[in-house]
Amino acid sequence: GAVVSQHPSRVICKSGTSVKIECRSLDFQATTMFWYRQFPKKSLMLMATSNEGSKATYEQGVEKDKFLINHASLTLSTLTVTSAHPEDSSFYICSATYWTGGVGTDTQYFGPGTRLTVL
Amino acid sequence: QKEVEQDPGPLSVPEGAIVSLNCTYSNSAFQYFMWYRQYSRKGPELLMYTYSSGNKEDGRFTAQVDKSSKYISLFIRDSQPSDSATYLCAMSAWRVTNFGNEKLTFGTGTRLTIIP
Numbered sequence: 001g002a003v004v005s006q007h008p009s010r011v012i013c014k015s016g017t018s019v020k021i022e023c024r025s026l027d028f029q030a031t032t033m034f035w036y037r038q039f040p041k042k043s044l045m046l047m048a049t050s051n052e053g054s055k056a057t058y059e060q061g062v063e064k065d066k067f068l069i070n071h072a073s074l075t076l077s078t079l080t081v082t083s084a085h086p087e088d089s090s091f092y093i094c095s096a097t098y099w100t101g102g103v104g105t106d107t108q109y110f111g112p113g114t115r116l117t118v119l
Numbered sequence: 120q121k122e123v124e125q126d127p128g129p130l131s132v133p134e135g136a137i138v139s140l141n142c143t144y145s146n147s148a149f150q151y152f153m154w155y156r157q158y159s160r161k162g163p164e165l166l167m168y169t170y171s172s173g174n175k176e177d178g179r180f181t182a183q184v185d186k187s188s189k190y191i192s193l194f195i196r197d198s199q200p201s202d203s204a205t206y207l208c209a210m211s212a213w214r215v216t217n218f219g220n221e222k223l224t225f226g227t228g229t230r231l232t233i234i235p
Contacts, residue, residue, distance in 0.1 A: 042227070044207075093163070106151075107153070109165060
């Protein structure tokens with residue numbers, strides 16, 4: 001149980017284009033989804049937290065107009081990197097939780113990640 | 120000082136050895152502790168989670184939390200080459216009033232290699 005998928009797993013695009021990454025919880029309804037960015041040999045950096053039907057909460061320093069997050073349903077969140085540039089090249093990972101109020105129910109389950117390369 | 124400190128390694132041990140991975144933290148509000156395993160170019164996989172102080176065992180893995188010392192450990196017994204990965208500790212304050220939006224604070228990860 002608690003499987004999270006991401007699509008695509010890898011994407012290469014030209015500078016200036018927009019890229020959409022999907023995050024899906026396959027066997028549970030995610031009350032919250034998180035988006036992270038990870039640089040090589042570094043830990044995860046939280047970008048934003050999103051709840052279904054609400055605006056995402058962005059971490060300090062993350063441009064909300066550049067990284068658009070939509071959480072349309074309890075099983076799907078999307079991250080759109082708008083007007084991508086080479087410095088946006090990174091490994092993007094989402095996670096999802098199914099919170100019921102009990103201890104441990106906000107455990108985050110991670111997707112496999114999406115590697116974005118902007119040429 | 121970082122909220123969570125983790126030795127980045129790299130750590131290399133022979134197959135079959137006992138591995139000890141550790142994290143220290145400074146925020147006394149943390150009470151929910153997790154260990155994730157991350158293979159290269161993959162997302163983190165949850166290994167263990169514990170709430171407050173104590174030990175928890177799952178197969179070859181044992182997680183220990185000592186809140187008085189602000190120190191957590193993950194032990195791997197009978198280590199296998201397939202255990203070679205980066206291990207991330209993570210922790211949160213777990214407040215009911217946050218409705219599941221509690222952020223995780225990660226360690227930097229320890230790169231572990233098990234030598235056959």
